[in-house]
Amino acid sequence: MQRRNAEYEEGVKKQLTAMFGANGFDAERDIAAITVNRWSHGYTYAYTQLFDPEWEEGQAPHELGRKPLGRISIANADAEAGASLQAAIEAAARAVRELG
Numbered sequence: 441m442q443r444r445n446a447e448y449e450e451g452v453k454k455q456l457t458a459m460f461g462a463n464g465f466d467a468e469r470d471i472a473a474i475t476v477n478r479w480s481h482g483y484t485y486a487y488t489q490l491f492d493p494e495w496e497e498g499q500a501p502h503e504l505g506r507k508p509l510g511r512i513s514i515a516n517a518d519a520e521a522g523a524s525l526q527a528a529i530e531a532a533a534r535a536v537r538e539l540g
């Protein structure tokens with residue numbers, strides 16, 4: 441059964457109230473709006489030996505695309521060519537290191 445956005449909003453308010461209500465949080469007062477984003481169908485591309493060339497070190501599209509630009513460093517799973525939480529965390533760690 442498909443849930444309606446109102447059900448998600450109610451669930452978010454209940455959970456936040458359970459976590460922070462005892463410390464003064466008031467969902468009706470403190471939440472201006474809730475945006476419900478459902479999982480998209482987008483997925484980070486990961487190279488396969490079948491269809492992708494063997495890129496020279498540093499020359500793969502995701503490596504070229506994540507090159508720092510001044511004080512801007514690029515994180516996110518796409519920048520590691522890996523569709524996982526671990527890839528996203530590794531990308532974040534690298535991006536912070538690049539800012540040195």
Ligand SMILES: Cc1cc2nc3c(=O)[nH]c(=O)nc-3n(C[C@H](O)[C@H](O)[C@H](O)COP(=O)(O)OP(=O)(O)OC[C@H]3O[C@@H](n4cnc5c(N)ncnc54)[C@H](O)[C@@H]3O)c2cc1C
Nearest residue numbers: 479480481482483484515516517518522523524525526528
């Ligand atoms: C259906 C599905 C199942 C998955 N299952 C697993 C799993 O079991 N294990 C696993 O390790 N990985 C899983 N993944 C992959 C994992 O969720 C992603 O690799 C990871 O969340 C990517 O992290 P990210 O920080 O790169 O991007 P995201 O998590 O997509 O974060 C990007 C954030 O930027 C925000 N944003 C976008 N545009 C703007 C803007 N203009 N201004 C401000 N904010 C913006 C978005 O709202 C989002 O919160 C799954 C992915 C999907 C879609």
